[in-house]
Amino acid sequence: TVTQSEPTIKASMIVVSNRLPFVLKKDPKTGELSRCASAGGLVTAVAPVVIKGNGLWVGWPGIHSKEPLGEIPESDPSDQTPTAGLRSDQVVCVEANPTEFDSYYNGCCNGTFWPLFHSMPGRAAFSADDWRNYVKVNKLFAMKTIEALEKCHKRNTASQNVPIVWIHDYQLMLAANWVREAAEERNLPCQLAFFLHIPFPPWDIFRLFPWADEILQGILSCDMVGFHIRDYCLNFVDCCQRHLGCRVDRKNLLVEQNGRSVRVRPLPIGIPFDRFVDLARGAKKIFKTQQKIILGVDRLDYTKGLVNRLKAFEVLLEKHPEHREQVSLLQISVPSRTDVSEYQQLKEEMDQLVGRINGRFTTANWSPIRYIFGCVGQQELAAYYRDADVALVTPLRDGMNLVAKEFVACQINQPPGVLIVSPFAGAGEMMHEALLCNPYEIDEAAEVIHRALTMPEDERSLRMNRLRRREMECDVNFWMRSFLKAMGSIEEDDVGVTRM
Ligand code: GDG
Numbered sequence: 001t002v003t004q005s006e007p008t009i010k011a012s013m014i015v016v017s018n019r020l021p022f023v024l025k026k027d028p029k030t031g032e033l034s035r036c037a038s039a040g041g042l043v044t045a046v047a048p049v050v051i052k053g054n055g056l057w058v059g060w061p062g063i064h065s066k067e068p069l070g071e072i073p074e075s076d077p078s079d080q081t082p083t084a085g086l087r088s089d090q091v092v093c094v095e096a097n098p099t100e101f102d103s104y105y106n107g108c109c110n111g112t113f114w115p116l117f118h119s120m121p122g123r124a125a126f127s128a129d130d131w132r133n134y135v136k137v138n139k140l141f142a143m144k145t146i147e148a149l150e151k152c153h154k155r156n157t158a159s160q161n162v163p164i165v166w167i168h169d170y171q172l173m174l175a176a177n178w179v180r181e182a183a184e185e186r187n188l189p190c191q192l193a194f195f196l197h198i199p200f201p202p203w204d205i206f207r208l209f210p211w212a213d214e215i216l217q218g219i220l221s222c223d224m225v226g227f228h229i230r231d232y233c234l235n236f237v238d239c240c241q242r243h244l245g246c247r248v249d250r251k252n253l254l255v256e257q258n259g260r261s262v263r264v265r266p267l268p269i270g271i272p273f274d275r276f277v278d279l280a281r282g283a284k285k286i287f288k289t290q291q292k293i294i295l296g297v298d299r300l301d302y303t304k305g306l307v308n309r310l311k312a313f314e315v316l317l318e319k320h321p322e323h324r325e326q327v328s329l330l331q332i333s334v335p336s337r338t339d340v341s342e343y344q345q346l347k348e349e350m351d352q353l354v355g356r357i358n359g360r361f362t363t364a365n366w367s368p369i370r371y372i373f374g375c376v377g378q379q380e381l382a383a384y385y386r387d388a389d390v391a392l393v394t395p396l397r398d399g400m401n402l403v404a405k406e407f408v409a410c411q412i413n414q415p416p417g418v419l420i421v422s423p424f425a426g427a428g429e430m431m432h433e434a435l436l437c438n439p440y441e442i443d444e445a446a447e448v449i450h451r452a453l454t455m456p457e458d459e460r461s462l463r464m465n466r467l468r469r470r471e472m473e474c475d476v477n478f479w480m481r482s483f484l485k486a487m488g489s490i491e492e493d494d495v496g497v498t499r500m
Helices: 041-052 098-117 128-155 175-185 212-220 230-244 273-282 306-319 341-361 378-387 402-410 426-430 442-453 457-473 476-486
Strands: 013-019 022-026 033-037 056-060 091-093 164-168 191-195 224-227 254-257 260-266 292-299 327-334 369-373 390-393 418-421
Touching: 013 041, 013 128, 041 056, 041 476, 056 128, 091 128, 098 128, 128 164, 128 175, 164 175, 175 191, 175 212, 191 476, 212 230, 212 254, 224 230, 224 476, 230 254, 230 260, 273 378, 273 402, 292 306, 292 378, 292 402, 292 442, 306 327, 306 341, 306 442, 327 378, 341 369, 378 402, 390 402, 390 442, 402 418, 402 426, 402 457, 418 442, 418 457
Parallel strands: 013 056, 013 164, 056 091, 164 191, 191 224, 224 260, 292 327, 292 390, 327 369, 390 418
Antiparallel strands: 022 033, 254 260
């Protein structure tokens, strides 16, 4: 079985993301700063490459401070996370004015781009003020990136390879514009790349954004642009042609802009598969019940289809009463963007729905929904993934969805459980052996859950084995390697390791 090792890179890499791979905490008494590491898949894959290549990471440290933050602390010696080796001189903090940052982040990023790019324009607010702050904060990130690029050139004078600047996600779609401009002016050669973690919408939706031209031009300032799946690439290419009048090559996914040819590539992200297997192996059993468990794990976000999911579960209990007292839905909903009113309303709606369904079906020894509004530790999460009978991943729209992948990685028990996934998630495009479920068809979704709960063991094994094999092979290191290949920046002899 092939599993991927960390790739070896030829050039240094500068990663630019809205947040640094850790947040800074300030001790209220001493004012001393410390790091609080994040363990997401992106960080796991990218941090080792930045560390090894003597690169840098540019981002917001998660706190606003009246005075400049000053020296960034080194990591704590007990820190075992992938960012532990990231030295403080490899970090460039972006410190913005709090009001402007709020308007950029909560206003433009999460109030406009998030719903629009998930094809929910009815939820998008278009504010000229927020847009102004988006432009301003993107410029600030670009200036900090140039600072990082200067440092990188000074440090690695012996290297023949130009550094890669890799900008992430919808918060920073304009930054490449000014990075390219300033890098050319100051003679700081670099290769520019952008990756979008959310869907890129079809032209008909995208063009609703009043400043759509600028977004496309910003992204096209890069040499290579990556999306999770081919459909998003095609949407982007289509927008460039129809909105900017660019010459495009759909077959080879190329866009011509100012005499340059921009490569557009599908780069589906993976997960640190082995880490999840280890977590699942090491996790204690938590469920003390004979009942079957259906699991949902999501940020509390309207794109994740949580309301439809609960309604489908209600229909299941209504139409298939044999599942009453036999099956529970464990829904973990992680609080998210709690400053945005859409999210506060969703919280209310979920609370009411859980209450209503539980009120309707609960008996002395069973309640249908167990609802955790909060975050659980990774080990605990792995135990849920491992011991659940069914995972419900039913977003209305989702760039990829890592929960679907983490669930299959943790399914080490025999016989395994069943994955149900929405075709509107990037993950639904390629996890062919999962049961597909359209979250908008609530009655049908209930039938799919019934099918999962009653699926024979051999069919479950067959499907899960194939799903697990794909995720093991196309893990997060594979993603990183695919990105570096697309940039032409991987050592010739770099291959994934082979393991039995
Ligand atoms: C964006 C795109 C794309 C969740 N609850 C807990 C917890 N989690 C972790 C999961 C998973 C992550 O959060 C969620 O990742 P998703 O991919 O599902 O969703 P988004 O946050 O919306 O991410 C998405 C992704 O970027 C990557 O490109 O797939 O489409 O929207 O890793 O494990 N982790 C812990 N406790 C929890 O309670 N520890």
